[in-house]
Each structure stands twice: as structure tokens, then as C-alpha cells.
Amino acid sequence: MVKVRIQFSKDGALRFIGHLDFLRVFGQMLRRAELPVAFSQGFNPHILLSFALPLPLGMVSGNDYADLTLAHQVNLLDAVKVLQTHAPQGLTLHKIWETEGRNTASVTATADYTLAGEIVTDLLASQEYIIPKKTKSGVKDTNIRPDIFDITETKGQITLRLAAGSGRFLNPVTTAKILLNREVSAHEITRAELYARVGEAFIPLDKFTN
Amino acid sequence: MHLSNEALLRVEKPARYVGGEVNAVIKDKNRIRFGFCFPDAYEVGMSHLGLQMLYFFMNRREDTWCERVFMPFLDMQQVMREENIPLYALESGDPIKDLDILGFTLQYEMCYTNVLAMLELGGLALRAADRGEDDPLVCAGGPCATNPEPMADFFDFFYIGDGEATLDEILDMYAKCKARGLSKEDFLEEITWIDGIYVPRFYDVGYKKDGTIDWFYPIIGDIPNGVKRAFVPELTYFPDKFLVPLVEAVHNRVTLELARGCMRGCRFCQAGYIYRPLRERGVDALTAHAENLLSATGHEEVSLLALSACDHSGFGTLVDKLLTITEPARVSLSLPSTRLDAAFFDAIKKTQRVRKSSLTVAPEAGSQRMRDAINKNLTEADILDGCLQAFESGFHKIKLYFMAGLPWEEMDDIRANVQLAEKVVDAYYKLTYEQRTKPVSVSVSTACFVPKAFTPFQWAAQVNPMDFEADQREVKSNIRKKQIVYRYHDAKTAHIEGVLARGDRRLSHAIEHAYRAGAMFDGWSEHFRYDRWLRAFESAGIDPAFYANRERAEDEVLPWDFIDIGVTKAFLLEEYKRAKNSVLTPNCREKCANCGVMAIADGGKCHG
Numbered sequence: 133m134v135k136v137r138i139q140f141s142k143d144g145a146l147r148f149i150g151h152l153d154f155l156r157v158f159g160q161m162l163r164r165a166e167l168p169v170a171f172s173q174g175f176n177p178h179i180l181l182s183f184a185l186p187l188p189l190g191m192v193s194g195n196d197y198a199d200l201t202l203a204h205q206v207n208l209l210d211a212v213k214v215l216q217t218h219a220p221q222g223l224t225l226h227k228i229w230e231t232e233g234r235n236t237a238s239v240t241a242t243a244d245y246t247l248a249g250e251i252v253t254d255l256l257a258s259q260e261y262i263i264p265k266k267t268k269s270g271v272k273d274t275n276i277r278p279d280i281f282d283i284t285e286t287k288g289q290i291t292l293r294l295a296a297g298s299g300r301f302l303n304p305v306t307t308a309k310i311l312l313n314r315e316v317s318a319h320e321i322t323r324a325e326l327y328a329r330v331g332e333a334f335i336p337l338d339k340f341t342n
Numbered sequence: 343m344h345l346s347n348e349a350l351l352r353v354e355k356p357a358r359y360v361g362g363e364v365n366a367v368i369k370d371k372n373r374i375r376f377g378f379c380f381p382d383a384y385e386v387g388m389s390h391l392g393l394q395m396l397y398f399f400m401n402r403r404e405d406t407w408c409e410r411v412f413m414p415f416l417d418m419q420q421v422m423r424e425e426n427i428p429l430y431a432l433e434s435g436d437p438i439k440d441l442d443i444l445g446f447t448l449q450y451e452m453c454y455t456n457v458l459a460m461l462e463l464g465g466l467a468l469r470a471a472d473r474g475e476d477d478p479l480v481c482a483g484g485p486c487a488t489n490p491e492p493m494a495d496f497f498d499f500f501y502i503g504d505g506e507a508t509l510d511e512i513l514d515m516y517a518k519c520k521a522r523g524l525s526k527e528d529f530l531e532e533i534t535w536i537d538g539i540y541v542p543r544f545y546d547v548g549y550k551k552d553g554t555i556d557w558f559y560p561i562i563g564d565i566p567n568g569v570k571r572a573f574v575p576e577l578t579y580f581p582d583k584f585l586v587p588l589v590e591a592v593h594n595r596v597t598l599e600l601a602r603g604c605m606r607g608c609r610f611c612q613a614g615y616i617y618r619p620l621r622e623r624g625v626d627a628l629t630a631h632a633e634n635l636l637s638a639t640g641h642e643e644v645s646l647l648a649l650s651a652c653d654h655s656g657f658g659t660l661v662d663k664l665l666t667i668t669e670p671a672r673v674s675l676s677l678p679s680t681r682l683d684a685a686f687f688d689a690i691k692k693t694q695r696v697r698k699s700s701l702t703v704a705p706e707a708g709s710q711r712m713r714d715a716i717n718k719n720l721t722e723a724d725i726l727d728g729c730l731q732a733f734e735s736g737f738h739k740i741k742l743y744f745m746a747g748l749p750w751e752e753m754d755d756i757r758a759n760v761q762l763a764e765k766v767v768d769a770y771y772k773l774t775y776e777q778r779t780k781p782v783s784v785s786v787s788t789a790c791f792v793p794k795a796f797t798p799f800q801w802a803a804q805v806n807p808m809d810f811e812a813d814q815r816e817v818k819s820n821i822r823k824k825q826i827v828y829r830y831h832d833a834k835t836a837h838i839e840g841v842l843a844r845g846d847r848r849l850s851h852a853i854e855h856a857y858r859a860g861a862m863f864d865g866w867s868e869h870f871r872y873d874r875w876l877r878a879f880e881s882a883g884i885d886p887a888f889y890a891n892r893e894r895a896e897d898e899v900l901p902w903d904f905i906d907i908g909v910t911k912a913f914l915l916e917e918y919k920r921a922k923n924s925v926l927t928p929n930c931r932e933k934c935a936n937c938g939v940m941a942i943a944d945g946g947k948c949h950g
Contacts, residue, residue, distance in 0.1 A: 145362030148350060149588045153357070158587055160364070160640030163671075177672045190351045218640075220588070221362045319347035 133170055134202045135233040139338050142193045147319065151186035159221055164218040167211060170201040184294055184326050184337065186234035188305070190318030194246075195226070195325045197236045197337045201263025210221065233342030240337065241329035242281055243296035245304040247321045248288055252313035256283055263310070276302055281334070283311065293334070296326065312330065344435050349425050353417045357588045358384035361410075364586040365638065366384045367397070369407040374516055375441040376408040377398055377431050377478070379385060381448070382457035382865070384412040389593040391647060392447060392484070393437040393835065396505050406513055410585075413456045413863075419463065427538035429463035438464040441558040443516065444480045445501070448486035451842035452835065452865035457482075458857040461496070470498045470543065473823075479526060488616050489795040492845035492853060494542035499530060499709065502905060503572030504602070505536040506579045511536050523676055531677025534565040538572025540905070541565075544674040547847055547901075553888055555899040571616075577602060577623050577775035580631050582852035583638040595643035595676070596635040597629050600660070604649035604779040605930035605950035607937075609921050610706070610745065613649055613792040615909050617949035620930060625656040629663045636673060642670055645676045652685040655949065657888055661689045679704070680721045681720075682728025690735060700739040701732050708758030708860070712748055714924035717917070722762065730769045738780040746813045746830070747791040747805030750922065756813050759786060760820040767825045790819060790836030794843050795902045796909065803892040804840040806887070807833040834872040837865070840890035841879070844900040849889070852880035862886060910938035 146154065157181050162169050171177035180201035187193050210229040218227045218312035250312035255261055258277070265274040281293035288310070294302040306321070308316040350356040375714055376398055380387030387393055393410070409431035416423065422429070428437040436462075438444055444686035446457050457467050461480070467473045470480065482493065483501035488499040501509070512533055519529040530541045548556040560567060578597070582627055584596065603620040604613065632644050644664060648654060661675070668675045675693050679702035705725050707713045713720055729740055744759045763786045770782040790810045792801040805813075810833030818828055842849065855878035856864075863869035877885050892902065896915060903911065913936065920927060927935050930950025940948060 145357060145360045145588060147347070148355075148357040148360055153589050156590065156594070157364075157586075159642075159831075160586060163640035163642070164637060167638070189356075190347065220364050220586075285777050317348050317351055319351055 135231055136200050136202060136208065136228050137236065137337070138198045138200060138228050139226040140196050140198070141226065142187060142196055142222060143224070146220065146222040147190055147192050150189050151183070154187070155181070158223075161218050161220065162200070162224070165211075165214045167205060167215070169204045170202040172224050176291040177330075182235055182237055184240045187323060188318050191304075191321050191323055192319075193323045194336065195322070195336065197326060199231070199235045199237075203259070222275070227259060227338070229338075231342075236326075236337060237298055239340065239342070240326050241295070241299070242327045242334055243304075244324040244327075245292045245294065245308070245321050246324050247290055247308055248313045248318070249282045249290055249308075249316075249320075250288065250313075251285055251290060251311055252309050255280055255307075255311055261310075263306070280307070283304065289307040291324070293327075302319050345421070345425055345427055346901075349421050349439075350660075352421055354415065355589050355848070358412070359414065359418060359432075361435070363588055364640075366585055367401045367407070367409075367431055369401075371407070371434065371436075373405055373407040374403075374443070374513055376406055376513075377411045377438050377441045377444045378408055379411040379438075379444050379446040379457075379460055381446055381453040381460060382863075384567070384587070385589065385591045387412050388587045388591040388859075390447075390449070390724065391597045391599060392449075392505070392595075394584045394730070395579070395581055395599075396445075396509070397585065397769045398583060399506060399509065399579060400513070403510070403513060404672075405517055407433075409441070411438055411460065414463070416770050416862075421563075422463065424650055429460055429666065434591065434703045439466060439477065441478045442520075443481065446482040446497075447484040448482050448493070449484050450865055451486055451492075451839045452854050452870070454842060455795060455857045455861040455864055457493070457496065458854065459862050467849075469495050471495070473498075473528060477797070479529070481823045485612065485616065486843075488612070488903070488905065488907060489902040490540055491847045492685060492842050492849035493725060494847050496851040497542065497896065499533065500540040500542070501538050501572065501722070502540060502569060502650055502907075504574045505572075506573035506577075507574045507890050508536050508538050512539070512919035523633070531562070531565065536572075537570050540569040542847075545904070547865050555901060558899065560905050567905055570906045571908055571942060573944055575621070576943045580623070580627070582631075582634050584635055584641075586639045586641070593644050593645070594641060596632060596639060596641045597645050597647050598632055598635075599623065599778065600628065600648040600651055600654045600657075601947040601949070602648075605653055605948075606650055606719065607717050607917075607927055607929060607935065608706070609798040610748065610793075611649075611792060612797050615796050616907055617649070618909055618937060619943060619946070620653070620950045621946065622654055622656075622949045625660045625663060626631060628660055629667070632664055633667055636667070636671065642672070643674045643676055644929055646678055648678070651678045652680045652683045652689075657685045658688055664691060681723075687731055687735060696710070700741060701737045702743065703728065703732075704743040706743065706760060707748060707751075707755065708744060708762040709755040711924050711939055712751060712755045712758070714926055715750060715921045716745075716748060717921070717927055719926060719929065722765070725762065726765055728768050729766045730772060730932050731784075733770050733773055733782070734777070738770075739783045741785045741787060742766065744786065744788045745791045746788040747801060747836075749793075749802040750807075757820050760817055760826070762819075763826050764823055767823050770825075782825050783827065784825055785827045785829060786821075787819065787831075788814065789831045790833050790838055792840045792843055795900070796907050798921055800844065800900060800914065801896065801898075801918055803893040804837070804890045806891050807837045810836065812890075832870070834866070835867070835870055837886065837890055838872070838875045840841065841884075841886045842889075844901070845889050848882070849884065852878045852884045855879075855881045906942060908937075908942040912913050913937045 184197040261277040282293040328340040550556045601622040603617040
């Protein structure tokens with residue numbers, strides 16, 4: 133068994149499908165490519181495949197990541213090419229490498245989101261920014277400021293670095309609405325990169341080793 | 343098209359409306375532009391084997407580009423109106439008005455209003471007579487095209503029979519007529535001589551005082567008096583790819599058509615007559631198709647499609663061969679609900695990955711008298727033995743399918759459905775205590791019988807909705823065992839289906855009225871409104887009982903008599919009489935019943 137990490141991006145019609153559909157579509161691609169994927173044990177075996185972070189409906193991604201277990205070693209440079217020929221429109225495979233340790237979902241700490249617009253609200257000005265947030269037990273006032281790590285703007289292109297992962301997560305659409313003080317639709321946003329956190333540093337997942 | 347991303351995100355599951363699926367065919371536009379129109383939701387249409395087959399069949403032609411068109415849901419219709427976007431074909435995004443030919447598949451009568459909705463969303467006039475020379479030709483095929491008359495006014499032509507048979511001839515003719523600059527009318531005249539083609543505007547109907555048909559004949563010279571069903575003697579074509587939807591469809595799997603036609607001759611079953619004779623595909627070919635299609639799609643399931651799959655003469659071998667492909671690839675092989683024959687139990691023993699929970703059995707009728715009337719050729723002992731075997735092999739839930747309202751049915755027959763279910767429950771208790779690992783559950787489902795054209799019951803009266811409901815109450819009140827649950831179909835939907843199934847041309851007005859009053863997605867119970875249809879019949883001056891609830895005289899001219907489906911009217915009438923006396927007709931393999939179909943079989947072989 134070999135655990136590999138796949139870096140890809142998602143665009144086109146694929147922005148209109150949800151996470152579960154994407155999981156199926158990705159699995160079908162692996163099957164068409166006849167990659168020697170490993171299966172779970174049990175009555176309904178499934179491909180050992182997991183994604184770093186579900187992408188909201190409507191959004192596209194720049195660098196996105198998945199973990200896959202293969203039954204045996206293969207040439208990973210060739211695998212990228214083979215997968216690309218069987219990929220659905222809008223899915224671009226970048227690279228595949230062997231990995232060990234924790235999976236992408238558990239190491240992902242932040243994400244960069246980009247969109248076009250003009251900053252109206254200075255979210256970084258203070259240490260506190262309270263918004264009403266829906267939770268299981270009703271609406272609760274929440275301070276989102278600790279989940280905002282950076283906001284930059286160059287030539288009308290805004291980049292937000294927000295908490296993202298199985299631990300803390302800040303909704304990029306909600307944040308962008310406050311930042312731009314207007315309605316924002318998910319399709320305007322690209323999730324450009326995912327990072328693991330090492331101390332105070334954020335490492336893109338393709339540079340990160342456990 | 344194209345709708346903005348923002349607009350698309352306002353609808354549920356927008357991926358239904360954007361195309362871009364794996365194996366979708368994109369060509370340049372300088373071709374015959376064909377729109378395959380499925381008058382129901384995307385998820386339903388994409389699970390339909392006929393769509394997959396005809397899509398790749400037409401696209402194998404250099405000169406033709408076949409695209410898909412589905413019925414948008416209400417939220418999407420709203421967005422299309424707001425954004426001023428007419429109905430478009432998924433591959434190119436071009437309005438359907440810009441295509442050359444639109445071909446609707448009519449799988450079910452309750453989709454008729456969706457056809458009208460799609461035409462209107464496409465900016466086209468509903469009636470063929472009101473569409474111009476620049477509008478596309480609009481045609482229809484599928485099982486409901488075997489009685490085309492209720493929808494005759496809306497279509498330029500119908501295609502009756504196997505798609506692979508003469509579709510090429512029609513497209514060739516279209517190319518020829520287009521090159522010569524001929525009109526739509528000229529093209530339609532040319533194709534009347536091709537098997538399977540019916541051009542309603544070239545024929546007229548006269549009625550007697552009692553409302554029945556007096557005459558039906560061509561009103562222009564040099565065209566045939568009737569229509570012969572298009573027929574392929576051998577099933578050689580099968581697609582090498584399937585479209586793979588991005589959103590989850592009803593079925594996400596490779597479907598193999600094992601055979602067309604059926605040798606059983608159940609008298610209520612339209613498919614059992616209109617697809618005769620039984621034509622099987624070879625085991626080696628089927629195995630190769632499964633292998634190709636799994637690599638082309640990446641699906642995780644293979645399913646076998648046939649009217650009675652276990653009757654395939656190589657069924658056992660086929661299952662063995664398919665398992666050698668599916669098991670190593672962790673692909674599941676699903677067996678269709680079928681007769682509980684030895685072949686079926688052999689197959690489930692071999693497939694380790696069949697989920698042994700629920701099994702569907704279709705006795706269709708509870709009493710032997712009724713089962714004989716419909717020629718089910720199944721004794722109570724057969725059914726109970728089958729169920730016992732199913733329990734022994736690990737099943738603990740059995741669904742029993744029945745039809746309510748069969749001709750000559752009495753209350754005793756209705757009660758017999760429950761009695762049979764009780765005996766099935768008892769069969770479970772024949773297992774030893776150790777074998778009874780889970781509680782048994784038997785579900786009784788009753789569908790309301792709808793007599794269809796080209797069956798022996800085409801002369802029969804349908805039970806009216808109140809009586810269906812009385813039958814349903816009777817079943818309910820007779821159920822005493824807690825292991826039995828009861829489910830039933832809506833009697834009112836069945837009534838409308840009954841009117842449309844055996845209607846004539848005069849019904850087009852009622853269908854249009856119903857559509858204008860908002861009827862759409864009538865096959866979906868949450869959208870169906872019975873009173874809307876009753877008002878539509880009233881506005882059109884139609885008595886629904888005349889079509890649904892009246893027994894026809896033997897010599898009555900039926901609206902579909904001009905179609906030569908193969909099976910003769912004399913044979914169907916003979917079967918109707920045998921049904922009345924509960925006389926069985928052996929299956930085609932036991933003894934040929936001389937149904938007459940071989941006269942159109944073009945040198946083909948009957949595999950019955």
C-alpha cells in the first residue's frame with residue numbers, strides 16, 4: 133500500500149456540483165484511468181480517497197488536494213498524465229507525490245481565497261469583529277477576527293487568508309460580504325491555496341511534510 | 343444560453359443544466375442538428391438506456407450532431423423566464439428553435455404535458471400546423487408512440503419501432519432534402535415510405551354518431567394506407583460509451599440490454615407485444631460491452647435489462663462471465679427483479695456481493711383464476727416455493743406486486759392478494775428457528791391496471807377510480823398480520839393515464855387545456871392535480887369514461903389499428919377471449935402461438 137497526495141484544480145461545470153457528487157466523479161476518473169487503487173475492506177468496498185476540504189457549490193479552486201491509497205507503487209509522473217486524459221472537463225491534475233502520516237483533511241489549517249472588488253470594511257483594524265452566527269443552538273454572537281489571518285489587495289484583486297479545516301472554519305462568502313459591503317456570490321471566489329500551520333508559519337500543502 | 347454563473351446558482355442542482363459530462367459529444371455546427379428531448383427531469387432521462395443508445399447511435403454519423411434536452415424544473419423555468427433564456431440543448435447551449443429536428447421520447451402518458459411545456463419554453467408553437475418552415479421538425483418515438491393519436495397534432499411525424507432500424511434512412515433523407523432545398527412538407531412526404539414513419543397531417547379520421555371511429559385514410563396521393571413498425575432482426579448495435587452525469591442520477595451504472603421482446607405473453611403487458619419477437623444478444627458480445635463500458639464510464643455497478651432476464655438462453659453463462667470482470671474490479675452486478683426461476687437462484691448464489699435484503703416478486707394477481715386470465719403462467723406453489731428459496735438464501739423482505747382492477751376481477755380476487763401475502767409470511771416460518779435471523783416483512787403493492795393498445799386487453803374497460811379506491815380499502819381492511827405492509831398507486835393518476843393510453847386525435851385539445859391550466863410533471867404525485875384534468879376534458883368536450891371505462895366491441899376501429907405492429911389484431915382478440923375463460927397460452931419457447939409477428943421480422947429469428 134502506498135499513500136499518495138494529489139494536487140489538482142477544479143473549474144468549469146465542476147463548480148456546480150457538491151462535495152458528494154465530486155467524490156463520485158473523482159472516483160469514476162480513477163476507475164477509468166485503471167490506476168491500481170486500494171479499496172476499503174467490508175461488504176461495500178470503496179476507494180480509499182479523501183479530500184482536504186470540501187469546496188462550496190459555485191466556487192472554483194486553484195490548488196486543491198486529495199489523498200489516495202494505491203495497492204502498489206506506480207510511476208507517479210505517468211499517473212498524472214493518465215489521469216488527465218480521463219479527467220472530466222474542468223479538472224486539472226498538477227502533481228502526485230508519496231506522502232506519509234496525517235491526511236490532508238487533518239493538517240489543513242487555513243485557505244487563501246481571492247476575488248475582485250474594493251475593500252470597504254477594515255476587518256484587520258481591531259482585535260474583535262462580532263457577527264451573529266448560526267449554530268446548532270440558535271444564533272450566537274461570534275468574534276470572527278481570530279479566524280482572519282490576512283487580507284491584502286493589489287490592483288482590485290483581494291486575497292483573504294481564513295481559518296479552514298476540520299478545526300476552525302470561517303465562511304469566505306460571509307466574510308467577503310462584510311469586507312466589500314455588498315452581496316457576494318460563491319462563483320466570484322476562487323479558493324487559491326490550502327495551508328498547514330507550523331508554529332506561526334503557513335505552509336502550502338504541496339510543500340508540507342508531516 | 344448562456345446563463346450567468348450567478349443565475350445558475352439560484353437553482354437547485356445547477357449541474358443538470360450546464361452539460362460538460364464525461365463522454366458528451368461536441369462537434370462543429372455544420373451538421374444535421376438533432377435534439378434528443380426527454381420530457382422529464384435530467385436525473386430520470388440520464389438513467390434511460392434508450393437515450394444513451396440513440397445519442398451515440400446518431401453521433402456515430404459524421405453528418406449529424408445529436409444533443410440532449412431535458413425538462414427543466416420549476417425553479418429553472420422561473421430563472422429562464424427572468425433571464426429571457428429559451429430552452430436550449432445541453433451540448434451547444436443553442437436554443438432548440440435553432441436545431442433541425444427535435445425528437446421526443448414518449449415513455450409514459452403522464453409526460454405529455456411536459457412535451458408541450460418544453461416546446462413552449464423553446465419558443466415553438468405547440469401544434470405542428472402552427473410552426474413555420476424555419477422551425478425544427480418535431481417528432482416522437484418510444485412505447486407511447488404505438489398509439490400516437492392523442493399527441494398527433496403536436497408532432498410532424500412519429501417513429502414507431504426499433505430506433506436502430508430506419509433512423510439512418512431518415513437522417514440520410516433529411517440530408518438529401520436539405521441539400522436540394524426541399525420544404526419540410528416535401529421531406530415528410532418522402533419519409534412516409536420508410537418503415538415506422540407516421541405523418542399524422544397526411545391522414546384524416548371520421549367518426550360515427552356514437553363517437554367511435556368510422557374511417558381513417560390518407561388525404562394525399564401516393565403514401566401508404568398504414569404504418570409498418572420499424573424492426574431490427576438482430577440486435578447488433580450497442581454504444582461503446584455512456585454519458586456519465588456529474589450529479590447523481592436515478593441510476594448511475596452500466597446497463598446491458600440482454601434482449602428485446604419477451605416470450606411470456608402476459609396479457610396486460612404492452613412491452614410483451616410491441617417488442618416481439620424475443621431477440622437476444624450473445625453472451626460474448628454482452629461481456630465485451632460490459633468491459634468496454636466500465637472502462638469508458640468508471641461506473642461501480644452493472645445491471646442487466648430485459649423484460650424477463652432469466653429467460654435469456656445464456657443467462658447462467660453470462661452471469662459467470664460478467665463476474666470474472668466485476669468481482670476483481672469491485673464492481674457490483676445487480677440482478678433485475680425477475681421470475682424466481684432456478685436460473686435466478688443459481689445467479690444469486692454466485693454473486694457474493696448481492697445485498698440480500700429485499701426481493702421483488704410480481705405475481706400480479708393473488709387468485710389463480712386471475713393469474714390465468716392474465717397468462718402469468720405461475721401457480722401458487724411456484725410462488726411459495728420461490729419465496730421459500732429466497733428466505734433460505736438469506737432474504738427476509740419480500741415485495742409482492744399486484745395489479746388491481748384486472749378485467750373480470752371480483753372482491754374475492756382482491757382478498758386473494760392478502761391471502762397470498764399471508765402464505766408468504768407462513769413460508770418464512772417453515773425455516774428453522776436458527777435460520778430466522780431477522781424479522782420477516784412482506785409488502786403488498788397494488789398498481790391500478792391501465793389497459794394499453796396492442797395488448798389483448800385493448801378492448802377492456804378500465805375500473806373507475808372510485809372502485810379502485812374501494813379495492814384498496816378492501817385490501818387494507820383484510821390485512822391482519824403485522825408482518826404485512828400495504829402500498830398502492832394513485833387511482834386518479836391511473837384514470838388519466840387510462841384515458842390518454844387509448845385516446846384518439848380529439849384528445850389533443852384536452853391535453854392542451856390541461857397544460858394551459860398548469861399541468862406539468864403529471865407523473866410526479868406532488869404536481870399531479872386530478873381536478874385540473876377533469877376540467878380540461880370538460881372544456882374540450884371529452885367524456886373520459888368513453889376512453890378509459892368502456893369495453894370496445896370486437897369490430898370497433900381502434901385509433902391505432904392503422905399501425906402494423908406485427909402481432910395481429912386477430913391474435914390479440916383470440917387472447918382476449920382466452921383471458922375471459924382463464925385459458926393459458928404457453929410461452930413462445932414451449933409452443934409458438936402464431937402471434938403473426940414473424941411476418942414483419944424481415945428474415946429475423948424468434949428466440950422464443
